[in-house]
Amino acid sequence: MKFRLKSIKSRLTLLLLTIAVMGFGPYETYNYIQTKQRLHDELEISADRQIRRLKESLIIPLWEMDDRWIDKLINIDMLNEDTYAIQVSGDEQLWVARIRNDEWQTIPGNRQPIDGNFVFREGSVKQDDVEIGRIKLYLSKKRLDEQLQEARLVTTIRGLTLIFLIVFCLRLALELIVVKPLLQLLDVVKRIAAGNYNVTFNQRLHGELGLLARGILQMMQNLHQRETERDIVTAELQQTNKKLAHELHEHAKAQIALKELNETLEQRIDERTNDLNRSNQSLREISLAFEKAKNDAESANKAKSIFLANMTHELRTPMNAVLGFSRLMQSDSDLTATQRENLDIINRSGTYLLELINQVLDMAKIESGRMIVENAPFDLGSVIRNIIDMMQERAKSKGLQLRIDQCSTFPRFIDADTAKFRHILVNLLSNAIKYTKQGEITLRLNAHRQTDRDGLMLVCEVEDTGIGIAAEDIPYIFAPFVQLGSLSDQQGTGLGLVITKQYVELMEGVISVHSQPGKGSLFRVEIPVGDVAESTIEDFHDSINSRVIGLEPGQPDYKILVVEDKAENRLLLKKILESVGFNVMEATNGQEGVEAFKQWHPDFIWMDRRMPVMDGIEATKTILALPEADKVKIAAVTASVYLEDRQAFFTAGVCDIVNKPYRNEEIFDCMAKHLGVRFLYAEDEDLNKPSDxxxxxxxxxxxxxxxxxxxxxxxxxxxxxxxxxxxxxxxxxxxxxxxxxxxxxxxxxxxxxxxxxxxxxxxxxxxxxx
Incomplete structure (x- = not known):
C-alpha cells in the first residue's frame, strides 16, 4: 500500500517509530556510557596492578643495577597489548626503557618525554624505605577506543533492529485489526452508496468495528426501507398526477362548455369542497383512532401489571395458609413417617410455588411502578456468610466447590436495601449452581470509593465453570419469560434474571455478563451503597447474639492485640472481644502491630492479611522472631481463599486461620483451642426465640x-x-x-x-x- 501521511496507519506508524526511538535512544545511550566508563575503569585498575607488580619485581634488579635483568622484566610486561611504554631509572645514570613504534612493535626507548592520551602511572622502588629507582608506565587507549567503536556499532544495530521489529509488528497488527476491517467497511459503504443493498460483511467484526458494522447494516436497512417508502409515495404521486391530468382534461372540456354550465358551476365547487372536507374528516378520525389504540394498549399493559399484582397477592394468602398449617402439622409428634413425608412434599412444593408467585408479583410491581428501594444500615458480612452457608449445601450436593474471594477493601457494614441485595446474590449463585455440572463457582467481592458521589461502589462477581451462554443469546437473558438452552434445563418462570436486573437498576447499579459456551459465565454487578457511622456499627454489635456471655473466673487477665487496617472490621472485632471481658489493644497496620507487641506483650494476636506499610505475613514473621514472643499465639483473620495465601500464613507461624466474614463463635472457639481460654456459655435454647x-x-x-x-x-x-x-x-x-x-x-x-x-x-x- 502506498505510504500516505494522512492515513491512520501511516500516522500511527510514525508515532510508534517516534516513541520507539525516544524510548530506546536514551536507554542505548546510557548503556554505551556505562560501557565506556567500565572500560576506562578496567584500564585504570590494570595500570595500578601493573605498576605495583613492576615495583615489586624490580627491587632486586635495581639494587644490583642489572640493566639486562630489568630489560627482560620490562619486555615481559610489554607483552600486554595495552602497554605503550615503560621507563625505569636508577642510581649511577641507570636508564632502561621500552616503547612501541608505529607498527606497535617493541623498541628501546630514550629519555625524551612521552606526550599523548595515555593512562600514566609513576612510582618509586624502595628497599628498606630507601628509594633505589623510579618507574614510569604508559598504557595506551587504542584498544579501549576499538572496543568503544565496536560497542557503538552493536548498540546502533541492536536499537535499529528492535525499532524495526516493533514498528513492523505493530504496523502489521494495525493492518489486520484496524485497516483491513475499515477497508471492508469502506467497500460496503461504497456499494450501499451505489444503491446496492444486498451486501454483507465477509468476516464477523468485533468490538467497536463490529458496532460500526452493525450500525452500517442498520443504516442500509433504513435506507432501503426509506427508498421503498419513497417508491410507494412516488407511485401514489404519479397516480395522483394522472388523476389530476384527467381532471385538467375534464376541466378543459368544462371550460369549453363554461357558458352552458355556468349556472351549475357553483354547485360543482361546493361538491368538491365537501369531498375535501370529508377527506380531512376521515384523516382526523384515523388519527384519533390511532391515538385511542395507543392509549388502550398502554392502559391494557398497566391493567395487566395491576391484575398480576392483585392476582398474585390473592394467591399468596391461601399459599401462606397452606405453608403455615403444614409447618404447624410438622411439629406434631404423633405423625407417622408417611404423613411426615407427605407434609414435607406439600411444604417443598408450596415453597417452590410461593417462590414463583413472588417472582411474578415482583415483576408486576416493577412494571406498575410500585416497587421502591428501602435503604437501611445492615451487617453485610453476616448476609454474605448466611448466603454462602445456604448455597454451600446445594453446591456440595452436586459435587461443586463454592469459593468466596473477598478483597480487603470490602466493607462489613453498608447502608442499602438488604432484601434486594440478598435477592441479587442468591439468584446469581443459584443460577450458577443450577447450570454447572462440574468444577467450581467463585463469588468475588470488591469495593472502591466513588469519585462523583459519597459512599462506596460494591463490585460483586459470580463466575462458574458451567455450560455458558452463546453470544447471540446474551441479549435475551434479561428478557421476561425467556429461557435459553435445552428444554430439559428450563425450570421456573424465566423471571429470575429479569427481576435481578430490575433490582440492580432500582438500586442505581449496573449488571453485565461475559460468557463462553462450554467454559462458563461471569456475572458482574456494581451497586452504589452508603457508609455506616461508627455509632451504628456499635449498635449492630449489641444486637448480635452469641452463646458466649463471659470468661470463667480464676483465669489470667488476657491481653489481646487486633491488627487490622479497616476501621469498621477493627471496631467490630474489638467489641466482640471486649463484650466478654478481654483487654484489647488496636493497631492499624503490621508495623504498628510489631511496635504494640514490643510495648504491651499481648497473649494473643488477631492478624489481618493485606495492610499498608507492612502486611500481616511480614508482621507475623517479625513478631515471632523476637525473643519475647515464645508464648504468644497469632491467628490470621483474612478473606483470602487461595491456598498459596493460606500456606504463606502457616509458613510465617500462625496457629490458625479464620475466614471473613466470621461468626462470633469462630473467634471464641479459636481462642479456646489455642490460648486455653474458658468461657461462660448461655443456655442452648434459641436466644432469639420469638415465644420468650x-x-x-x-x-x-x-x-x-x-x-x-x-x-x-x-x-x-x-x-x-x-x-x-x-x-x-x-x-x-x-x-x-x-x-x-x-x-x-x-x-x-x-x-x-x-x-x-x-x-x-x-x-x-x-x-x-x-
Whole structure:
C-alpha cells in the first residue's frame, strides 16, 4: 500500500517509530556510557596492578643495577597489548626503557618525554624505605577506543533492529485489526452508496468495528426501507398526477362548455369542497383512532401489571395458609413417617410455588411502578456468610466447590436495601449452581470509593465453570419469560434474571455478563451503597447474639492485640472481644502491630492479611522472631481463599486461620483451642426465640395501647395467615412503637400465628374487663 501521511496507519506508524526511538535512544545511550566508563575503569585498575607488580619485581634488579635483568622484566610486561611504554631509572645514570613504534612493535626507548592520551602511572622502588629507582608506565587507549567503536556499532544495530521489529509488528497488527476491517467497511459503504443493498460483511467484526458494522447494516436497512417508502409515495404521486391530468382534461372540456354550465358551476365547487372536507374528516378520525389504540394498549399493559399484582397477592394468602398449617402439622409428634413425608412434599412444593408467585408479583410491581428501594444500615458480612452457608449445601450436593474471594477493601457494614441485595446474590449463585455440572463457582467481592458521589461502589462477581451462554443469546437473558438452552434445563418462570436486573437498576447499579459456551459465565454487578457511622456499627454489635456471655473466673487477665487496617472490621472485632471481658489493644497496620507487641506483650494476636506499610505475613514473621514472643499465639483473620495465601500464613507461624466474614463463635472457639481460654456459655435454647416469656409480656403490654380497629384488622389477617397483610399492619404502627413492630415482625416471619392470636385474645379480653 502506498505510504500516505494522512492515513491512520501511516500516522500511527510514525508515532510508534517516534516513541520507539525516544524510548530506546536514551536507554542505548546510557548503556554505551556505562560501557565506556567500565572500560576506562578496567584500564585504570590494570595500570595500578601493573605498576605495583613492576615495583615489586624490580627491587632486586635495581639494587644490583642489572640493566639486562630489568630489560627482560620490562619486555615481559610489554607483552600486554595495552602497554605503550615503560621507563625505569636508577642510581649511577641507570636508564632502561621500552616503547612501541608505529607498527606497535617493541623498541628501546630514550629519555625524551612521552606526550599523548595515555593512562600514566609513576612510582618509586624502595628497599628498606630507601628509594633505589623510579618507574614510569604508559598504557595506551587504542584498544579501549576499538572496543568503544565496536560497542557503538552493536548498540546502533541492536536499537535499529528492535525499532524495526516493533514498528513492523505493530504496523502489521494495525493492518489486520484496524485497516483491513475499515477497508471492508469502506467497500460496503461504497456499494450501499451505489444503491446496492444486498451486501454483507465477509468476516464477523468485533468490538467497536463490529458496532460500526452493525450500525452500517442498520443504516442500509433504513435506507432501503426509506427508498421503498419513497417508491410507494412516488407511485401514489404519479397516480395522483394522472388523476389530476384527467381532471385538467375534464376541466378543459368544462371550460369549453363554461357558458352552458355556468349556472351549475357553483354547485360543482361546493361538491368538491365537501369531498375535501370529508377527506380531512376521515384523516382526523384515523388519527384519533390511532391515538385511542395507543392509549388502550398502554392502559391494557398497566391493567395487566395491576391484575398480576392483585392476582398474585390473592394467591399468596391461601399459599401462606397452606405453608403455615403444614409447618404447624410438622411439629406434631404423633405423625407417622408417611404423613411426615407427605407434609414435607406439600411444604417443598408450596415453597417452590410461593417462590414463583413472588417472582411474578415482583415483576408486576416493577412494571406498575410500585416497587421502591428501602435503604437501611445492615451487617453485610453476616448476609454474605448466611448466603454462602445456604448455597454451600446445594453446591456440595452436586459435587461443586463454592469459593468466596473477598478483597480487603470490602466493607462489613453498608447502608442499602438488604432484601434486594440478598435477592441479587442468591439468584446469581443459584443460577450458577443450577447450570454447572462440574468444577467450581467463585463469588468475588470488591469495593472502591466513588469519585462523583459519597459512599462506596460494591463490585460483586459470580463466575462458574458451567455450560455458558452463546453470544447471540446474551441479549435475551434479561428478557421476561425467556429461557435459553435445552428444554430439559428450563425450570421456573424465566423471571429470575429479569427481576435481578430490575433490582440492580432500582438500586442505581449496573449488571453485565461475559460468557463462553462450554467454559462458563461471569456475572458482574456494581451497586452504589452508603457508609455506616461508627455509632451504628456499635449498635449492630449489641444486637448480635452469641452463646458466649463471659470468661470463667480464676483465669489470667488476657491481653489481646487486633491488627487490622479497616476501621469498621477493627471496631467490630474489638467489641466482640471486649463484650466478654478481654483487654484489647488496636493497631492499624503490621508495623504498628510489631511496635504494640514490643510495648504491651499481648497473649494473643488477631492478624489481618493485606495492610499498608507492612502486611500481616511480614508482621507475623517479625513478631515471632523476637525473643519475647515464645508464648504468644497469632491467628490470621483474612478473606483470602487461595491456598498459596493460606500456606504463606502457616509458613510465617500462625496457629490458625479464620475466614471473613466470621461468626462470633469462630473467634471464641479459636481462642479456646489455642490460648486455653474458658468461657461462660448461655443456655442452648434459641436466644432469639420469638415465644420468650419476657417478650410475650412486653408485646402484650404494648398491644393494649393500640386501637380496637387495628387489633381487629390484625386478628383477621392472622386468622387468614396473610403474611403480607400482617406485615403491612405492623408497618403502619412502626413510627409510633418501633419495638412492638420489630417483635411482631419476628413472630410473623416465624409463622407463630397461634401465639399472635393467643396474645390478641388476651388483650381483647383485658380491654373488655376494664
Amino acid at each position: 416469656v419476657a417478650m410475650q409480656e412486653n408485646v402484650l403490654d404494648r398491644l393494649k395501647h393500640q386501637s380496637s380497629k387495628w387489633l381487629k384488622s390484625f386478628e383477621h389477617s392472622a386468622i387468614e395467615l396473610d403474611v403480607e397483610g400482617c406485615l403491612e399492619l405492623v408497618k403502619s404502627i412502626g413510627a409510633d412503637d418501633t419495638e412492638l413492630a420489630e417483635q411482631l415482625s419476628v413472630m410473623i416471619n416465624h409463622f407463630e400465628f397461634d401465639l399472635i392470636l393467643q396474645l390478641l385474645s388476651t388483650v381483647q379480653q383485658t380491654m373488655k374487663e376494664s
